[in-house]
Amino acid sequence: MLTFTLRRLLLAVPTLLVISLVIFLVVDLAPGSPMSEIPLTIPPEVRRKMIAALGADQPVFVRYLLWLRQFFWVEPASLFDGWFGTALADGEQRILSWQSRSPVFSIIGQRLPQTLTVIGTAYIVGILIALPIGIYSAYRQYSWFDQAGTLFAMIGFSVPTFFSGTLFILLFAVWLGWFPTKYDTQLEVRDWASFWQQARQMAMPVMTLGLANAAAISRYMRSSMLENMGMDYVRTARAKGMSERTVVLKHVLRNSLIPVVTVIALGIPSIFGGAIVTENLFGVNGIGAALIGAIQANDIPMVQTLAFIFAVLIVLFNLIADILYGLLDPRIRYE
Amino acid sequence: MNMKAALLGAAAVLGLAPAAFAERGTDGEVKLTFPQAVSIMNPYLTGGTKDILAAAMVLEPLAVVDPNGVLVPRLAIEIPTVENGGVSADLTSITWKLVPGLKWSDGSPVTADDAVFTWQYCTDPAGGCSQATKYDGVASVEAVDPSTIKVTFSAPKPNPYTAFVSGLSPILQKAQFANCLGAAAPTCTDANTMPIGTGPFKVTGFTVNDTVTMAMNENYRDPAKPAFASAVIKGGGDAESSARAVMETGEFDYAWNTQIPPDSQAAMAAAGKGQFVVAFGTLVERLEMNMTDPSPDLPEGERSTVKAPHPILSDIRVRTALSKAIDRSILVEVGYGAGGKPTCNVIPGPEGWASDNEGCIAQDMAGAKALLDEAGWTDSDGDGIRDKDGKKLSILFQTTVNPIRQDFQALIKDWWTELGVEVELKAIDPGVFFGGDPGSPDTFQKFYADVEMYANNSESPDPESYLAQYLCSKIPSPETQWQGENINRFCSADYDALHAELTKTTDLAKRQDIAKKLNDMVTKDSMVVVPLVHRGTLSAHANSLGGVQINAWDMETWNTADWFRIK
Numbered sequence: 001m002l003t004f005t006l007r008r009l010l011l012a013v014p015t016l017l018v019i020s021l022v023i024f025l026v027v028d029l030a031p032g033s034p035m036s037e038i039p040l041t042i043p044p045e046v047r048r049k050m051i052a053a054l055g056a057d058q059p060v061f062v063r064y065l066l067w068l069r070q071f072f073w074v075e076p077a078s079l080f081d082g083w084f085g086t087a088l089a090d091g092e093q094r095i096l097s098w099q100s101r102s103p104v105f106s107i108i109g110q111r112l113p114q115t116l117t118v119i120g121t122a123y124i125v126g127i128l129i130a131l132p133i134g135i136y137s138a139y140r141q142y143s144w145f146d147q148a149g150t151l152f153a154m155i156g157f158s159v160p161t162f163f164s165g166t167l168f169i170l171l172f173a174v175w176l177g178w179f180p181t182k183y184d185t186q187l188e189v190r191d192w193a194s195f196w197q198q199a200r201q202m203a204m205p206v207m208t209l210g211l212a213n214a215a216a217i218s219r220y221m222r223s224s225m226l227e228n229m230g231m232d233y234v235r236t237a238r239a240k241g242m243s244e245r246t247v248v249l250k251h252v253l254r255n256s257l258i259p260v261v262t263v264i265a266l267g268i269p270s271i272f273g274g275a276i277v278t279e280n281l282f283g284v285n286g287i288g289a290a291l292i293g294a295i296q297a298n299d300i301p302m303v304q305t306l307a308f309i310f311a312v313l314i315v316l317f318n319l320i321a322d323i324l325y326g327l328l329d330p331r332i333r334y335e
Numbered sequence: 336m337n338m339k340a341a342l343l344g345a346a347a348v349l350g351l352a353p354a355a356f357a358e359r360g361t362d363g364e365v366k367l368t369f370p371q372a373v374s375i376m377n378p379y380l381t382g383g384t385k386d387i388l389a390a391a392m393v394l395e396p397l398a399v400v401d402p403n404g405v406l407v408p409r410l411a412i413e414i415p416t417v418e419n420g421g422v423s424a425d426l427t428s429i430t431w432k433l434v435p436g437l438k439w440s441d442g443s444p445v446t447a448d449d450a451v452f453t454w455q456y457c458t459d460p461a462g463g464c465s466q467a468t469k470y471d472g473v474a475s476v477e478a479v480d481p482s483t484i485k486v487t488f489s490a491p492k493p494n495p496y497t498a499f500v501s502g503l504s505p506i507l508q509k510a511q512f513a514n515c516l517g518a519a520a521p522t523c524t525d526a527n528t529m530p531i532g533t534g535p536f537k538v539t540g541f542t543v544n545d546t547v548t549m550a551m552n553e554n555y556r557d558p559a560k561p562a563f564a565s566a567v568i569k570g571g572g573d574a575e576s577s578a579r580a581v582m583e584t585g586e587f588d589y590a591w592n593t594q595i596p597p598d599s600q601a602a603m604a605a606a607g608k609g610q611f612v613v614a615f616g617t618l619v620e621r622l623e624m625n626m627t628d629p630s631p632d633l634p635e636g637e638r639s640t641v642k643a644p645h646p647i648l649s650d651i652r653v654r655t656a657l658s659k660a661i662d663r664s665i666l667v668e669v670g671y672g673a674g675g676k677p678t679c680n681v682i683p684g685p686e687g688w689a690s691d692n693e694g695c696i697a698q699d700m701a702g703a704k705a706l707l708d709e710a711g712w713t714d715s716d717g718d719g720i721r722d723k724d725g726k727k728l729s730i731l732f733q734t735t736v737n738p739i740r741q742d743f744q745a746l747i748k749d750w751w752t753e754l755g756v757e758v759e760l761k762a763i764d765p766g767v768f769f770g771g772d773p774g775s776p777d778t779f780q781k782f783y784a785d786v787e788m789y790a791n792n793s794e795s796p797d798p799e800s801y802l803a804q805y806l807c808s809k810i811p812s813p814e815t816q817w818q819g820e821n822i823n824r825f826c827s828a829d830y831d832a833l834h835a836e837l838t839k840t841t842d843l844a845k846r847q848d849i850a851k852k853l854n855d856m857v858t859k860d861s862m863v864v865v866p867l868v869h870r871g872t873l874s875a876h877a878n879s880l881g882g883v884q885i886n887a888w889d890m891e892t893w894n895t896a897d898w899f900r901i902k
Contacts, residue, residue, distance in 0.1 A: 031764065031772065031777070032766030032767055032772070033771055033772050036766040036768075037766075037769075038382025038383065039792075039794070040769070040820075041791075041794035041801075042468070044771070044820070045467075046464075046465060046467045046468060048818075049460070049462075049464075049467070050463040050464075051463075052463060053463025053521065054463065054521075097374075097543070099374045099375075100374035100543045100544060101380055101521040101524065102528065102543050107544070169579075173584050177584070180584070181579060181586060182368065182569055182572070182580050184569070185545055185569075186540065186546055186548060280571065280573075281576070283572050285372075285542060285544065285545035285546070289544075289571060290544060293372065293544050296766070298766055
């Protein structure tokens with residue numbers, strides 16, 4: 001198991017390097033300029049100087065190598081400095097966003113907590129809704145509950161979040177006035193009143209995303225349960241006179257969870273990636289909103305760094321899912 | 336009648352009285368929302384209006400422009416003029432006097448050195464200052480004494496109110512930015528996001544591209560202002576959601592740039608929580624006619640350059656016919672509602688500067704058809720498309736991807752098709768269209784199309800520099816890496832000569848007269864530029880927010896010191 005993990009980790013290094021180069025080239029070759037959003041009243045000479053001040057006029061490979069150095073040396077060094085008070089990264093240029101001239105990693109640091117709270121909660125809520133629906137739907141296949149569960153999943157799959165989100169805003173914020181439409185990122189939870197406020201402002205984004213997440217996971221859960229229900233060991237367990245509860249919740253559920261856990265683990269990088277549409281819609285200043293804003297403004301360092309972090313997370317969680325699979329399923333062993 | 340007027344006046348004074356006697360910081364918090372979030376608070380390092388709007392609540396210039404286009408002193412005692420001796424008789428220098436006792440929000444005194452430093456900061460060649468044009472022609476800025484600033488120009492300057500005037504060119508604190516000159520400018524993150532200013536508010540918290548929190552500035556020069564103890568600007572989302580947060584749910588007090596479809600405007604106004612306000616500046620949505628041939632058959636280097644005149648649009652009768660076929664009132668109704676009005680001018684305001692040219696407003700399809708007949712474009716083969724010498728009257732019409740512009744394209748295509756013109760439409764990503772990348776065929780400067788549509792405006796009420804874009808020397812070409820503002824490739828010796836005269840004229844009435852003539856030369860006299868809609872900026876504020884005076888000539892947040900809560 002250890003050698004397997006090490007081998008996979010070592011293999012990940014060249015993979016990630018190639019990914020970083022591809023992302024860099026794609027982002028760089030995409031049409032547009034960091035100056036495309038500024039008003040036309042700013043004359044071309046001034047624009048040229050602004051681009052030069054950003055360093056955007058350098059050849060693409062110079063910028064790529066500089067970015068690699070900043071990402072793998074300057075940023076970890078400055079993080080280390082922050083923790084231990086050393087001065088490894090003094091005088092070094094950190095990765096700066098072109099839009100805001102702030103270090104990209106401080107922006108990510110500012111935004112990650114919001115994304116994790118909102119998207120993470122939505123993911124957990126989604127799982128909590130999906131598992132019971134999946135289990136009971138499979139146990140009572142083709143019952144009215146199963147049909148209702150299928151309908152729910154169908155709606156969750158097919159209604160895009162920009163539509164369900166807007167619908168929720170109109171329904172719960174404009175007509176009923178229960179929830180605020182804009183997420184207040186400055187709110188600090190200190191007492192019950194502010195906790196209540198936080199819960200109210202999280203309600204709509206969490207509902208929007210939870211619905212979409214629950215739909216997918218409930219279908220995986222259902223099909224995995226169905227597959228196991230027909231197995232011989234289930235008949236054996238019933239023949240031994242075990243209660244239905246034990247058969248379903250102990251024997252079938254445990255075995256059915258194996259693929260579902262993998263699916264859930266593979267979905268975790270998307271929590272860090274944020275939800276572009278939902279975050280934008282409700283004004284949650286998460287990673288997804290940062291990414292779309294950076295893409296619109298052609299803020300290449302920001303887009304590049306975020307996209308690369310997502311790539312790292314996806315590679316990492318693929319590995320974690322594989323290891324988890326081996327731990328959960330005794331039939332699978334990595335040597 | 337007089338009695339009634341007097342009573343009304345008295346009532347108005349009484350209505351305003353609570354504001355006049357209000358104390359600083361008694362009205363709680365004012366909440367603003369922008370569809371685009373604030374990225375940075377230093378106006379010299381950004382071109383984004385959203386950033387400069389936020390900065391204008393904190394940083395102040397020597398003078399601002401009020402909603403009527405008139406200069407109002409801010410950090411200066413008065414506006415220097417030739418009459419009061421502030422501007423030298425030969426127009427080569429201007430001397431500003433600072434208000435005595437001015438303090439930064441950290442309590443230190445504001446001196447003339449800060450202004451000198453600001454000039455050095457923005458003119459440093461490695462700094463990439465976005466407002467560098469404000470300091471064009473400035474030879475030096477000196478501190479004559481701690482409260483006197485003398486700006487000397489390298490040549491007589493009829494409009495000396497550029498440097499340190501308007502929210503685009505505020506004064507920075509030397510002590511805070513001293514280590515941020517030139518190439519170091521972007522690395523001063525703290526200074527760039529939390530600048531120390533003299534305005535009614537000071538920054539207390541800044542999350543990039545999300546929220547700016549501000550508290551009242553205890554050292555603000557007027558002890559009774561601002562009425563609000565704190566302010567918040569929340570960014571992100573879109574125009575629709577910003578407008579909704581003010582007009583329907585009442586979560587915010589002010590929303591900037593709420594340009595939404597006319598039917599949504601009406602629906603939101605009906606909720607009764609707020610109102611839309613509109614300010615008309617100089618922003619004009621226009622059609623630009625290409626005077627050069629964009630045909631792909633031409634070799635690179637000749638395509639869309641002055642070497643190849645346009646085979647169809649070089650004829651003024653065709654350009655005029657295309658303009659006559661358009662019903663501008665319908666365009667306004669469909670696209671902008673209260674936020675627009677039909678126009679025939681490139682310079683639609685301020686009042687004294689706008690030409691009385693209104694000939695294009697009424698649609699004249701018959702006249703347009705007659706003009707094309709006269710020009711020799713007839714439908715000889717009966718396929719519904721006019722032709723001449725075996726060449727079809729066919730036009731490629733491009734603009735950016737934008738729902739209103741696509742509506743406009745469809746409407747205009749209908750009108751032109753009725754005229755017998757074949758129209759091909761093209762929509763380009765705005766990032767590419769305005770990106771200015773010389774390698775891309777789709778930039779608005781390269782103009783590989785016959786007609787294109789976008790909006791542009793003058794950055795100051797005085798349009799001298801704006802009108803300079805139609806000079807022959809500003810034509811984009813391969814030699815200039817396709818940079819240049821003369822998109823139409825219009826070139827007229829008369830225009831150049833008249834513009835040169837404008838740069839030397841000081842008398843306001845004469846300047847306005849010349850500007851009107853220049854405006855007419857590119858619009859009704861030549862039909863090179865076909866203006867469509869004079870666009871305003873539409874914003875929304877809650878009914879409970881008082882003191883809002885929307886301003887097209889400076890930042891909308893120019894008078895946040897005077898905003899108050901209506902109780």
